[in-house]
Amino acid sequence: MKFPSSAVFLFVAAGASSLMLAATASAAGKWVIPVDEGTGSTEFVAVGNPTAIRIRGTAERPKGKLTIDGASVSGTITVPVASFDSGLALRNQHMKQKYMEVDKYPDVAFSLTSLGSLDKVTESKDFSSEVPFDGKLKIHGVEKGVQGKAKVARKGDSVSVAAAMKINIRDFNIEVPTFAGVTVTNDVDIKVEFTAPMRAQ
Template sequence: MKHISIILLAWMSIFQTGQDLYVCKNASVSLYSSAPIEDIKAATNTAASVFNATTGELNFSVAIRSFKFDKSLMQEHFNENYMESDKYPQATFKGKLQAPVDVTRDGTFPITVAGELTVHGVKQTRTIPGNLVIKGGVITMTSEFMVKCADHHIDIPQLVFHNIAESIKMNVSATYAPYKSNPTK
């Protein structure tokens, strides 16, 4: 959690004051791998995100070890054998909405965000589709996309090749609150 707070502060310091900043400290991220022998599912609700509605900049960070699995052995293998969580503790995305959205107007808006996804220490340029929902001033973003293990140099040993899919489905959901630089006001 300490790392996420530091990342949030760093991202917010980059943004200019007076702009429409929104933060989410409990974004949900889930992964799903469908393979012939066994499906693998994990989720976390501790991802952090900052959204600048003025510029369209969007940043996400998730601690790899925060993903929880149904089976503890799967969680151990995920962290130690595949993701090398001690060496690569965070996955991040830094991007920008490709078209502006008026966050003062309620509605559901399809969005596309282009940027860099860093997983397992490997950066990939990605264009990720999603939805931005505004209802009563509350902003929620959702997305579903695929991540190829090979794109991020995540090796799947031949022995377990039938247990793990080559592409992992990711689902992300974040509900944002306006950033307040001085919470006592």
């Protein structure tokens, strides 16, 4: 059976167009970032007064799932308060039990509501930039809007995010930690990093 050359051309052209359309739809379409499946770290830094001590703490890596759907992004990542570690058992107990009230509020949750350059993140498999983000941070049962900048890097099918923000603990109804004459200042720096797969849906 012999096909006319024009039919072959039309078939190839249609196929190619379909593939291109599919690829475009995928790039701009729905993507999932399962943060659970990746690696990462959580860090916080607070300063004590009047004694010039900087307290650098760590916590478990963030867990959760982020979804990119066209121009919008959603999803929540959480970090368990029980995993907070300031380097001293006494201080950990003080922080978690008295101030963070871990039994009542076991997780810190961050819901992402917008992220800059989303189109580039989804379209390019080799992208790296610092982009603004907005979200809602829930600590100690209080949810507040937060903004910051995140370094986002996509390499092939994985994405790395490093976000930093400064919060005022009083905004979250956390009593200012005071112990034996040392008071922690209201501002606490938080840094969250993760690398996770990025999958088209």
